[in-house]
Amino acid sequence: MAAVSAWRGARARVDYAVATLLGRPRACVLDRLFAAYPDFYHMRDYGDERMDAIAEVIRREVGDCASLGDVSVYEGYALGRVADRLGVANLSGCDLSEVALDRARGALSGSFAAFDLTRLYDDPAIGLPIPRPDVLLVCECLYYVGPLANHAWSQSWIFRSRKLGFIAALRRHARKAVIFQHFGSRQKDAIGELVVAAGGRKVEDRWGIWLLPATA
Ligand SMILES: C[S@@+](CC[C@H](N)C(=O)[O-])C[C@H]1O[C@@H](n2cnc3c(N)ncnc32)[C@H](O)[C@@H]1O
Structure with missing residues (x-):
């Protein structure tokens, strides 16, 4: 189970990187990425x-x-x-x-x-x-x-x-x-x-x- 979700997370990152490189990510790419990684952009880590x-x-x-x-x-x-x-x-x-x-x-x-x-x-x-x-x-x-x-x-x-x-x-x-x-x-x-x-x-x-x- 952990291996499946790790694979999904890695796949979501690759899809996002490719979409961003080629243009811009579509909704389904962002949804899969954000589902795998809450606060993917680390907005909280930047502080206030x-x-x-x-x-x-x-x-x-x-x-x-x-x-x-x-x-x-x-x-x-x-x-x-x-x-x-x-x-x-x-x-x-x-x-x-x-x-x-x-x-x-x-x-x-x-x-x-x-x-x-x-x-x-x-x-x-x-x-x-x-x-x-x-x-x-x-x-x-x-x-x-x-x-x-x-x-x-x-x-x-x-x-x-x-x-x-x-x-x-x-x-x-x-x-x-x-x-x-x-x-x-x-x-x-x-x-x-x-x-x-x-x-x-x-x-x-x-x-x-x-x-x-x-x-x-
Ligand atoms: C880097 S985050 C910035 C979030 C927030 N505006 C902030 O400054 O903290 C980029 C946000 O833009 C959204 N986004 C990306 N492409 C978009 C589009 N075409 N239309 C609307 N929102 C989009 C993403 O889903 C994400 O929530």
Whole structure:
């Protein structure tokens, strides 16, 4: 039995590595990986400084925030920690993985829905399947979205107008602001440059946080 689950875990890792190398992982690949390895990304091991920084930016730059949404809510860890710091109880989130979403539902109360962000990238008019929050979090996920995924989000000029259309769709879904946070050195500047082109600004360097005010 242990050998079977070890083999399944190893297979899930290989499938994920291949999918990421060739483009981006599909829902079934992530579901198998997350089922085998809870908190596969070791988000808890990074500690809470990232969430402290995001909460501080919202407090300082946005002010009152009554609702928070997260477009890649994963197991709910980042959303829950930011919400705790701001005292926000109205939460929502979506994610490609049902396995991750089930863990988020177990950890937090709110509105959670399965959704592939690439659908919004392909058709910015469809919107997101969650209520419109004051602040929408877009953290550590864009490199999984759209054609060429990580490669495209590491260079701002690749598919620039499509990425700007997608960013505009995210912006329409926020009442007050969208927070973009990606700390990988190549992605953070390329994504940040697009957020600035869309009308946003850099608000924190260490974790790579850019703020895009909602459309007036
Ligand atoms: C590195 S984790 C980041 C989790 C969380 N946003 C955070 O910052 O802690 C990436 C998350 O993106 C999700 N994801 C990957 N591809 C996606 C897609 N196409 N649409 C929506 N979510 C996706 C994964 O399931 C995972 O939960």
